[in-house]
Amino acid sequence: MARITLEHLRHAYGPNPKSPSDYSLKEVHHEWNDGGAYALLGPSGCGKTTLLNIISGLLQPSEGKILFDGKDVTNLSTQERNIAQVFQFPVIYDTMTVYDNLAFPLRNRRVPENEVDRRVTEILDMIGLADRAKKTARGLTADQKQKISLGRGLVRSDVSAILFDEPLTVIDPHMKWVLRSQLKRLHKQFGFTMVYVTHDQTEALTFADKVVVMYDGEIVQIGTPAELFEKPKHTFVGYFIGSPGMNVLPAKIDGSTVDLGDGSVSLGFAPKIAAGARTELGIRPEFVRLGREGMPVSITKVEDIGRQKIVRASFAGRPLAIVMHEDSDIPADPKITFDPAAINIYANSWRVGAEA
């Protein structure tokens, strides 16, 4: 287990990067706690896998250092870093039996055979393939193969960290849920430092203590699921986390008053905003109240998703989503108010708080 420190990391795939856009991974400077469960969340191509491969040592960063427990490992190989990694698509050694597949990482490290047997049997039970242990891994289904990949990642007890690169993509939804819970339990039980890459917010939010949201090669926010939900640091986080995502409306800000075009709201504070910055107001659909008072909206569509209704409306010429309880009525002349505590103000897409 290790505390992972990322010091001013940057990475570019091409040679001689000049402008910031040449970097697939823009500067990352963070420290991840020993035994933490982190999820790297972001859309495809945002640099999640790049960052993960840099941590595991499959990729050398163009700039910066990686420290495990304060020790510089930047120039060490994957083996020397003692990392386990599980990939998006199943990698199995198909001439070996299921048992040998799981024993492979241990035997390569000359772990005594009785210890190998103990660990492998334990993992076999966990992934539910004990009855196939002596069969070759060839001919298994995709999710069984991925369970073997997962098992090979978990079989070593002495790893610095276990990294998962979208490991559950090929697994069917029910099994996904089961495996995720097992990973979570393992994490609690053994306290591995785990880093989990995904583009699925549910996966990230349920797995991790801390979610690292990445966007366009940058870490935009690291926070608990609640922090990401309530106080997204960047409009991208607001939009990416939550379903539907946060409403982001162009706003003119004058002191503590926000002018939204078809109405205005007042804040309990006056955000400090640099002159000329593009300002926006962000409000989650859950905190928009639809009633007979407030600012006028026109409703375009109502989606009933069971216990809730999602109202798609148009406000000041912009689309706006509102989440309502199933039983609540939609008035004939709809108006909206915002829950003042849930309003976030953004200047050039970054959040400006009262404390700023």
Next chain:
Amino acid sequence: MEKTWNNKAWFMVLPVLVLVAFSAVIPLMTVVNYSVQDTFGNNAFFWAGTDWFTDTLHSDRFWDALTRNLIFSGIILLIEIPLGIVIALNMPKKGLGVPVCLILMALPLLIPWNVVGTIWQVFGRTDIGLLGYSLTALGVNYNYVNNVFDAWVTLIIMDVWHWTSLVVLLCYAGLVSIPDAYYQAAKIDGASGWSVFRYIQLPKMKRVLLIAFLLRFMDSFMIYTEPFVVTGGGPGNSTTFLSIDLVKMAVGQFDLGPAAALSIIYFLIILLLSWIFYTVMTNSDAET
């Protein structure tokens, strides 16, 4: 449910049947026809039954040539398959080196077989050939014309030079189809270079290796042009393979009956050995 039968569909495959008949079946049947008859001038044919087959199977000439064929194919396969794998493993995977290597590898395959024979025939000559002259100058007693061992070495090196590329290209195709994730996972699992080869690369190359093995076996077992040009079957009969013997018999001596019988036996041997190799190699694959 009633199935509709429409026998008109047979007409669709008729063109192919005709083509195959003319290109393979009819010539083969002609050979069968000759193999059971004795011919003299004036197109006079006499029924010979299985005489030619028994004669052939009892002749030392046949067994000697067959033994030479088996030894030659065995040596060729033992050299070309491992060498091809080693070269393929060491070929660059990306960059400018890839097209350069591929073209260099493909070159010997593009040369007509009799030209390959001529190249080596000249190359090995002790009076004007680069190889033969250099070896003689270095004090090596090399002469493929009258030394049996030298003749064999020359033929084997020539075949290796000519055909190893085929094995290389097939193996390389198998290797580049392995996703990067396998190598990354192997690194994570702490696998040694040998383990990567044994558990990742070799299994992934298995199918193409089977093809390479069969092609090289069949081709080397049927080898005719190159030894004919280089050694003409000599010195003595030391490099007379079945194919060369067959031509001597059919075209040189005009013994059509025995030649036809030998052709059929030759064909059946290749068919049988290929089938055995194929079955053995695919069976070991299916075992679980």
